[in-house]
Amino acid sequence: MSSYKDKKVISIGTVNELTGLSVRQIRYYEERELIFPERTKRGTRKYSFADIETLMKIADKREEGVQTYEIKRDMANDNKDHMIEQMLRGQLNAHFRLNK
């Protein structure tokens, strides 16, 4: 389930190259709690490929003029939707033994 995609190993300069977003923007989106990089002992931010995909989506939304707090709200809702779906799926499977 968690693999390379979620390992936080990419430094901010590389994220800048991969996403085209400025270092300032990347740090700002963290300040607004849209992304959550890890920190090395020294304090350097480390990002995952999943973070990079999130940043790409954020970039798109921003281009459409969507504000950061709205993006954050939407992402939270998307997450809820996903969790609810997972729980329902689990309940259904438990009930009908669809899996295994």
Add this chain to the structure above:
Amino acid sequence: MSSYKDKKVISIGTVNELTGLSVRQIRYYEERELIFPERTKRGTRKYSFADIETLMKIADKREEGVQTYEIKRDMANDNKDHMIEQMLRGQLNAHFRLNK
């Protein structure tokens, strides 16, 4: 086929943390042509998760006392085996239309 696993985005310090190998060792294995990191414009080495797995294997071999040129030879052979298998599989499939 190529995805996150092969993207060269990890700097040598992080590779050190992930593999336990010293920075000196990581650079040396490149000198011996066991691994091939990419370089950023500035010259910084960038590694993929695949490189990290290769380095882990190298570390195991080295612990067994295997020398770098032997490791290199073995890796080349493993690659040949893999290519031959792929070609045979392709020929067989073309002949018997096993796929799609």
Add this chain to the structure above:
DNA sequence: CGTGTAAGGAATTCTGACACG
């Protein structure tokens, strides 16, 4: 609100070399 920039410091990475073995 979102992003640019100059500021100063601390840690990273690079190469070539000497050392030991």
Add this chain to the structure above:
DNA sequence: CGTGTAAGGAATTCTGACACG
């Protein structure tokens, strides 16, 4: 052969702040 280390320079990253709007 494989790895450690000190050396000097160049680029990275960090934070807090001022700027514009």
